[in-house]
Amino acid sequence: MTKTKTSTRTFSKRATAWSLFGIFALAFYGVCVGYPDLAELITVVGSEAVAHLVLYMGVGHLDMRSLIAQGLLDLRRKGGKPDV
Numbered sequence: 001m002t003k004t005k006t007s008t009r010t011f012s013k014r015a016t017a018w019s020l021f022g023i024f025a026l027a028f029y030g031v032c033v034g035y036p037d038l039a040e041l042i043t044v045v046g047s048e049a050v051a052h053l054v055l056y057m058g059v060g061h062l063d064m065r066s067l068i069a070q071g072l073l074d075l076r077r078k079g080g081k082p083d084v
Helices: 010-033 038-070
Strands: none
Touching: 010 038
16 A cells, blocks of 8 residues: 655745745835835735735645545545544
């Protein structure tokens, strides 16, 4: 019996967290220095942050669907045995 390696997605978690940190740091810097086009900066920063989060959640959703399709995750407990 072969053991399947499950993905912890640590790389994508860290990449998402660091990119969001950088984006919000840029927005904070713009607020601190009184950047004249701050409204445009906040619009771009907000849309970029939402795009990163949606991408991360989309990848997680696809990972979960693949686990369900492989039968490794029984959400409806049709197999009769509880997941342990």
